[in-house]
Amino acid sequence: MTGREPHVTEADLLSYVDGQLDAQRLGAVRAHLASNLADARKVTMWQQQNATLTALYGPVDTNIVPDRLDVYRIERRVRLERADWRNMAAAAVLILAVGMTGGWFGRGLMFEVTEPASIVADATQAHKLFASDVLHPVEVRADGGDPQNLPKWLSKRLDRKVNIPDLTRHGLSLVGGRVLPGSEGPAAQLMYEDKGGQRVTLYIVAAADSSDTAMRRSSVGSLETVSWDDEMIRCALVGNLPSDRMDAIAKDTYQQLS
Template identity: 25%
Template sequence: MQNTKGLALEVRLSAYIDGEVNEAERKELEQLVARDDEARLVLEMLKAGNAFGNKAFEEFLHDPVPLSLVRRIKQGPGVNPKSERVVNAAPRQARLRLWPRALAASIALLLVGGSTGFIIGKTGNDGVAPVDMAAARTWLDDIADYHRIYSRQTAEHLVEVPAGNTKIESWLASSVGVNFALPDLSDKGLTFEGARLLVAAGKPVAQLMYKDEDGDVFAICFLKSRPGTTDGKMTESMRDDIAMISWQKAGAAYVVVGPSADANLQQLADAVSATI
C-alpha cells in the first residue's frame, strides 16, 4: 500500500481507484469526496478516464494486423530467440504508475469537450441537426461481407456454378458487362472452385472462387466501372480478418480477396491483373 499524503489530489484519487492506499487513507479520501464537490468531480473524471483507457486498449488489441507487417513477419529473416538479450529494468517509483489514469481522464475530457463543441458549432446558427459524417460504404465493403459468409460454406455451397461448367465466362461476362479470361492460378497453389454472381453498390459483380491446400478461400471479384477507366494502381485495404487488393483497368474494377494472414496476396493480385 502507498502513502499518497502530500501528493496532488488527482494522484491520491488514482491510487484510491487502484486500491493502492491503506485503510486509513481510504476512509479519509471517501470522506473528502463525500463533502467536497470538486474532489467528487475529479474522482468521476478519473473513473471515466479509466473506463475510456481500458476500452481503447481493448479495441487496440483487436485491431487487425496490417498486411504489410504480416508479409514482413512471414518473408523476412526470423530472430533467433537464443540471440536475444533480455534486460530486466529496475522497478520505478510507485508514484510513476499513477499517471496513466490522469492522462486517460484528460483524453476523455478532451474528446467529450471537442465533440460537444462540434455539435454546438453545427447547430448554433440555424438549429439544423449535425451532418452524418460516417464514411459511405463502397462496393469493397459489400464484397468483404459476401466473402466472410461464403468462405465459410462447405464445398457444395461454396459456389453457385461449379468449376466444371464451361459457360462460366460467357455467363458472367454477359451479366456483368466485363469480358475476361478465367485466371489459372495453379502455379500459386490455388484451385478454381467455381463462380457466383453478386450485387455490390447496386451493380452486378462477378466472383471467382479459389481454394489453397489449407482450405483457405480466395476470391477475384470485378464489376463494370466508368468508361475509359485505365488506372492500374493497386490499393491494399483490410476489413477485420480479410485482406483486399483492388485496382481499376480498362473500364472495370477488380479486387482480390483473401485471409489477412496470407503473405502472398500481392503476388496473387499481380498475376490476376496480368491474366484476367
C-alpha cells in the same frame, strides 16, 4: 428543400426504396425527391439494383430465408456502410507506397489504406457470406462440364468480357463462381481454394470510363484485400492469407485480366 420540410435521411430513402415508409413519411420523401435531383438519381439506382436482385434470384420470401441471408438486408447494410465510410473521409489515412514490377513498374504502386473503397466493402461482405459455405459456395462449379460456361455466363451478366485467371502457380484451384448484386450493379465473384482449405475470392464489377489505378491494400478485420481499377472493370481480391502472398496473387491476376 425549405426549412419547413421534414428532414429526409438516407435511411428514409432506403426505406422508400424497400416500400417500408408510413403514409406521412412517404409524402415527405416524395416531396424531397421532386426537388432533389441527386437523391432522386440515387433512389432510381437503388431501385434498379433491387430489380437486378429479383431478376437474379426471384422474389425473396422472408418466411423461408433467414434474416442473415436476406440479400436485400445485405445490400442495405452495404449501402449504409458505404455512407459511413464517406463520412469518415476526412480521417487520417496511412499510405505506404511499395514499388511493383512488371506491368505496374513506373506507375503501379501498392498503397496501404485504412479505409476501404466501396468495392472493398462489397467484396468483403460477399467473401464473409460465401467463403465458409460448405454445400453451396458457388453457383456454377468449375468442374461442372464445359470450362467456357462460367466465363461466358459472367461476361453476359456484367456486359464485359470476364477472363478466369489461372492461379494454380500460387497453389489455388478454381472452385467456381457466382453473380451477386453489388452497390454498382451486378458483380461476379470467383472463388479459389488451396490444399489447406483456405479460400480466396475475386470480386469483379463493370465500370464505365475506368482507367488503370495503383493497387490498394486494405485490412478488414482478419481479411486482406487488394483492389484496383483496370479499363472497364474494377476488381478486389479478398482472403485470409499473408500480405506478401496476396500481393503476388493480385499482381498475377491483374496481368491475366488485362
